[in-house]
Amino acid sequence: MGTRLDVPTAGRAPGVAAPVIHLLEGPLSAAITRDEVAHLARLARLAVTDAELDVFAGQLDVILGSVARVGEVAADDIPPTSHAVPLENVYRPDELRPGLSQEQALSGAPASEDGRFRVPQILGEEA
Amino acid sequence: MTASLVDFDDVVERYDPMLGLEVHVELNTNTKMFCGCPTGFGAEPNTQVCPTCLGLPGSLPVVNRAAVESAMRIGLALNCSIAPWGRFARKNYFYPDMPKNFQTSQYDEPIAVDGWLDVTLDDGEIFRVEIERAHMEEDTGKSLHVGGATGRIHGAEYSLLDYNRAGVPLIEIVTKMIPGTRERAPEVARAYVTALRDLIKSLGVSDVRMDQGSMRCDVNLSLSPRGSGILGTRSETKNVNSLRSVERAVRYEMCRHAAVLDAGEKIVQETRHFQEDTATTRSGRVKETSEDYRYFPEPDLVPIAPSAEWVEELRGTLPELPWARRARLQAEWGLSDEELRDLVNAGALDLIEATVAAGAPAGEARSWWVAYLAQQANAREVTLDALPITPAQVARVIALVAGGELNNKLARQVVDGVLAGEGEPDAVVEARGLKVVSDDGALIAAVDEALAAQPDVAQKIRDGKVAAAGAIVGAVMKATKGQADAKRVRELIIERCG
Structure with missing residues (x-):
């Protein structure tokens, strides 16, 4: 099983989760294709030129390959980890804490209007 | 686009609906899921925010313990198993309703799995709906689209964002595919959402107000040609924000799917939006090939690992659940199934119980709420619980009748007085001179x-x-x-x- 970066969810039954990407799991053999880089770039809203696709595909390959070397030293009895510190159950009480004023909240916004963050037209998507 | 719809009776003759329901419930905790900002509804925009829920650099989330407990109580009440270990994940997407560019959610490690909820249909039949999972996540901010004719995103020139709601704890409850509903699919959907609402209300963990968005429903539906066993492509209808709409959305989608399939076309896998005014659905986002949220475990939050003791402690806090309570009241009050159902549908159960608790005999209490008071509510076009009279006041009127100080006709005048804002029953009796003459x-x-x-x-x-x-x-x-x-x-x- 190679590294998968796109997780299709179409066609799954309601509530049935698609597999999580475990970049740190399994041997990496398949090279990252230009199409995959283009797909990721689109998801990240990055404009990438054709020339850049080749460059990034190569670079991402190296990065993934390097990370995958972890798998070579991780024995079967070492589960994949997502946290560096072995902590569980860290909670805070349900108590109010002071936040920001509206003015403070909007102070870093490139544009605001009526106490709200103003963002450019959102095209072709609906939440 | 297929213009016509297939008649509903014709649909169920030839197709079996497969139904799935996803319900989001906003918890009524004091603070947000991952920060200490307040969660109240209706505040000035961007006044309930902090660096964490605004996704500012350097901020770190910490899980709200009360939200986790509410999630577990919901799971337990839905007969789910509580996962002994699980992580949050980042659901990555670019949309300004989340300033972080991801939503923190549980993904493949939900806190509660494999439960069920028995729902009562209109004729009293019990239908078991299997629960796939219940997981924790956070709500998004609210967008206001400016410039379009309809206030919708299409044609808008720009959008305005209020992040007060961003980070409010949400529980998403997902059913397994519900087979075998046939012509009752719309009714089952409504009955399920109703039962879920009543259950969560009894737990006290959410306001479950569909009209205010604290409970929201997505309807997944596909059709399978009768007896074929072939699963159809499903559509996901969002924006279904009342119990009646749940029923209407299922019905509409069944008729629409059948029309598309009958025409030899394919159902498009897509998100649709329910239109309240026309009871139809409109195409929203087309899921062209796949949605790619690039989920990965949230590195800023440590795993949630509820001990068996913690789970059992929470199980011990579950209140009498709605169906158990109904069965008890039915027995105590000596009601037939039909009588009980009428009370439930009229929203009279709580009111009658409270009136009985205030000292009135059950029969009298029931009679007042389902007869005279129901008429008054109808006349005012409000629900029973919105009438300006309390169960204690009704109980007092009943006591005055029992004590011979009022007859039924006078009692109704006293109730009219209370409803008109003339004060407590005794004050109305006094002011209107309504005492029975037995001199x-x-x-x-x-x-x-x-x-x-x-x-x-x-x-x-x-x-x-x-x-x-x-x-x-x-x-x-x-x-x-x-x-x-x-x-x-x-x-x-x-x-x-x-």
Whole structure:
């Protein structure tokens, strides 16, 4: 099983989760294709030129390959980890804490209007 | 696009609907899921925010313990297993309703899995809906689209964002595919959402107000040609924000899917939006090939690992659940299934129980709420619980009747007074002078007068035709403006004619 970066969810039954990407799991053999880089770039809203696709595909390959070397030293009895510190159950009480004023909240916004963050037209998507 | 719809009866003749429901419930915790900002509804925009829920650099989330407990209580009430270990994940997407560019959610490690909820259909049949999972996540901010004609995103020039809601704890409850509903699919969907709402309300963990968005439903539906066993492509309808809409959305999608399939076309895998005004659905986001959220475990939050003790402690806090309570009240009050259902549908159960708790006999309490008060609610076009009268006030009126101080007619006038804002029942009795007249002196005079006015009737009574006394009672009641104690009047008539 190679590294998968796109997780299709179409066609799954309601509530049935698609597999999580475990970049740190399994041997990496398949090279990252230009199409995959283009797909990721689109998801990240990055404009990438054709020339850049080749460059990034190569670079991402190296990065993934390097990370995958972890798998070579991780024995079967070492589960994949997502946290560096072995902590569980860290909670805070349900108590109010002071936040920001509206003015403070909007102070870093490139544009605001009526106490709200103003963002450019959102095209072709609906939440 | 297929213009026409297939008739509903025709759809169920030839297709089996497969139904799935995803319900989001906003928890009523004091603070957000991952920060200490307040969660109240209706505040000025961007006044309930902090660096964490705004996704500012350097901020770190910490999980709200009360939200985790609410999630586990919901899971337990839905007969789910509580996962002994699980992580949050980042759901990455670019949309300005989340300033972080991801939503923190549980993904493949939900806190509660594999449960069920028994729902009661209109005819009393119990239908079991299997629960796939319940997981924790955070709500998004609210977008306001400016410039378009309809306030919708299409044609908008720009959008305005309020992040007060961003980070409010949400629980998403997902059913397994619900098979075998046939022509009852719309009804099952509504009954499920109703049962879920009642359940969560009884737990006290959410306001579950569909009209305010604290409970929201997505309807997944596909059709399978009858007997084929082939699963169809599903559509996901969002924006279904009332119980009635849940039913109508399922019905509409069934008729639409059948029309598309009958025309030999394919159902497009897409998100649709329910249109409240027309009871139809409109195409939203087309899921062209796949949605790619690039989920990965949230590195800023440590795993949630509820101990068995913690889970059992929470199980011990579950209240009497709605169906158990209904069964108990049905037995205590001696109701038929149908009578119970009518009370539930009328929203009268809580009110009657509270009236009984205030000292009224169950039969009287029920009769007031389902008859006279229901009429008043209808006339005002409000729900029963919105009437400006409390169960304690109703119980007081019932006590006044039982004590002989009011008769039923006067009691209704007292209730009218309370509803009109004239104060407590006793104050209304006083102010309107509504006490039953049982003073014999006054009544005897009225009885004698009535007997004298109708000598032929008086003679009949003297001849032993006691039934004729009704006419005299009526005359006395009229003369006393309904304030006479009718029972006493009848006794006096017999005495005076004896």
